[in-house]
Amino acid sequence: MPDADAPLIDTLAIVGLGLIGSSIARGARQYGLARRIVAIDRDPGVLERVRALGLAETATAEIATGVAEADLVILCVPVGAAGAVAEAMGPALKPGAIVSDVGSVKASVVAAVAPHLPEGVAFVPAHPVAGTEYSGPDAGFSTLFSGRWCILTPPEGADSEATARVQAFWEGLGAIVESMTPEHHDLVLAITSHVPHLIAYNIVGTAADLEAVTQSEVIKFSAGGFRDFTRIAASDPTMWRDVFLTNKDAVLEMLGRFNEDLAALARAIRWGDGDALHELFTRTRAIRKGIVAMGQETAEADFGRARPVAAPEKAPPAA
């Protein structure tokens, strides 16, 4: 029977201390969710920053020793690396340990990780839908997940107690938790995140390659809309390469629909069908209102001014 005042997790191991991993470490510390944090990263430079920032009790590149005493291990590596990491740590995991992740793609991560986990270790995949365009241990902050959604995709017959603890952990970080199948997750994120990133990366690339318009003109006059795409297109290249390679089918399916609609729009422009354009441009306003109403965005007009980071809308739970 654990002490009622004891933290939710005794030893928390975080593998990969980038924007997300370091934000989890900061939040777990600030909100008293773990007694001890072990930071695992293969990059010596990252480990050095983790020690300098005091993000964990232990910082090591040795994954097997790092996870040996962990009650909860969270993989915060690019989804393409999840399988190799699971294979390396699998044998060292203690019975009763829970393994989770933060990958933006779920079906391929489940397929890559599950086979490497021993009997008696529960796997509860998770995806916190939050982030910024910055990367690395210095980019994280404890309130990143506050008021944001975290999607759990527990496999059939998953350990319900393990699932409940992972849910409690994310709620402790201020997130709102929802569960769905890995396949549905991958479809939802393909349209709400993956395809938007793909077309943002694409238009910035197109603009960079023009001859008739100089790069300096593109930069100067970016306030007309292009600016917002460049922010999204500044996201971590390795993370996003892996997202597109591992969620290929859903991304190509959603991209196909995007292209069909864009072709119809181009046709309306070519033939001067103003009513079709006006109808779409009016319809799209409703979704925006919904997003603002849901608190996933502020109604504040955005015109590229300074944006100080505000306090979380949600108070951290008492430890």
Added chain:
Amino acid sequence: MPDADAPLIDTLAIVGLGLIGSSIARGARQYGLARRIVAIDRDPGVLERVRALGLAETATAEIATGVAEADLVILCVPVGAAGAVAEAMGPALKPGAIVSDVGSVKASVVAAVAPHLPEGVAFVPAHPVAGTEYSGPDAGFSTLFSGRWCILTPPEGADSEATARVQAFWEGLGAIVESMTPEHHDLVLAITSHVPHLIAYNIVGTAADLEAVTQSEVIKFSAGGFRDFTRIAASDPTMWRDVFLTNKDAVLEMLGRFNEDLAALARAIRWGDGDALHELFTRTRAIRKGIVAMGQETAEADFGRARPVAAPEKAPPAA
């Protein structure tokens, strides 16, 4: 010989008091750029707000009487309406008056407006590259143009004194002025503003039409990137319909290049060419750095938190 302390413009007439027109009125007032402001709008509701907000000395729906004494007339109507407005006011303009506009498209506006202007009236087309996703007289603010670019497209053999006054007016509002041909302007804005808006409107429409993913899921999980597109897709439908109809050729040309690049990207995903994806995703970061360095955007991480409107980076000039 005008009094040295006299404002730059004696009587300023603004036709169309939306986001841009009302911001010009507020800025001209705050920075002492005009002795008298005449607000002209055909919408009685807008005129009522103009009077309530005290944006002008005179507010009228009568365009001919409204422009009769104007030294500078600025058309702030959707580009599709510029020709009709010019036709209605042309005969009433006084000799020596200057006509300008704020349209996001220039070649078609020049073609539509110029023929209706009498001898002795100078036409200096302008486009302030600034805005928010909001519309109407209540959405404007005096610092909207501060530190933003304003593009002038003076026709061949334009009155250089008139051009200089329009430049001084925009600099008085805090803008940085650059001149180019209408045709080049339309090409530059097609890639930096028009096509970005088109694909933002398009993906929001695609997301709204899915069966496999509900609208509520799209809204909930929008923080993954989609959210930023909905902001752009909340812009004024009539203004944007007109932009696409009047800048058709440049938009379709840039959209064609966007589509070619997107097809290559889709192929790289289908065939698992991670290197091609990583190369593009790395290249796009440079343009972002340039935009932040140019002060057209803040480096502050954007994760959908409150963004108070900051003070202009540039102090208003003394009147």
